[in-house]
Amino acid sequence: MKHVLLIDDDPTIRDLLSDYLSQHAFRVSAIGDSRSLAQIVATDIVDLVIVDLNLGPEDGLEIVRRLASTSDAPIIIISGDRLDEADKVIGLELGAVDYVTKPFGVRELLARVRVSLREKPALKKRRERKIYRFSDWELDIDARKLADASGGSTKLTTGEFRLLTAFLKAPQRILSREHLLTESRSHDDEVFDRSIDVLVLRLRRKLESDPSRPKIIRTERGAGYVLDTDVTVVDARRGRP
Structure with a gap:
């Protein structure tokens, strides 16, 4: 079941669209x-x-x-009938x-929701086409796809993806909680020190054959965590390191 996040300050519209979808x-x-936006994502x-651009004191374009x-995730914006056309264009240009x-x-x-989910967004900013290969896994940065040796994919939340990427950029190095905190959050996330421990636990459950005895992400007591495996970076466009 696809998950739709609806941001609208009008409770009547929220209830109507939530019920219909x-x-x-x-x-x-x-x-x-947007107060709980970072936590949900x-x-x-x-x-x-789905974002209403007219959110009272908040700037809908900034949220986009x-x-x-x-x-x-594809973004559909809701604009008011008197909203300047320039705001619609800016919203599309922003993503x-x-x-x-x-x-x-x-x-x-x-209909627009279904089309947006079916088609690859043409205006989405393209990220680096890097694939990180480690242990029996590979992470496609552009597709945000984590796959095992057999090709089976494992879903990652945004927080898990950022944290794993931080580990893959610095393999076999001890990374402090403070460093991981900075690398795995967006500028306005309310993420606390112990949130890293929770994210590490969730990653271990997805990566490790025995999460209670982790071999890929190890704990260094009093120091932080280390990704204890070799990492190879591959150019996804060329298929080689």
Whole structure:
């Protein structure tokens, strides 16, 4: 079931869209502002985001920019009927893939949601096409895909992805919690020291054959953690190191 994150400060619209999308086999998280946004994106898989650009005191375009820089989820913006066309263009340039203008029909929005999930976003900023190979795993940075030796994929939350990337950039080096905290959060995340321990535990459950006796991510008491394995970086476009 695809997970849709809806950000709209109008409770009537939130309830209407949440109910309608839920009736069409989507799991919906609906919030009225960005205060809990970072926590949701860091701890759950979000497949698509719907953002109302008119969020009272908040800048909807800034939320679009932040989401586009930290998540691969397609973004659909909701604009007011009197919103300047320039704001729509800016929203698309910042990373949104589509928009609807109020008033709009729920069937139209549903169709746009399905199309956005089906098609690869043409305006999404492309990341480095790097693949990190380590132990019996490989992480495709551009696709955010973690695959095992047999090709089976394992989903990562945004927080898990950032943390694993931080480890892969510095293999066989002891990394402090403070360093991992900085590397694995966006600028406005409310992430605390012990959150790193929780993310490490979740990564171990996905990477280790025996998470209780980790061999890939080891704990260095009083110092932090270390990715205790060789890492090879491959250019995904060329298929070679």
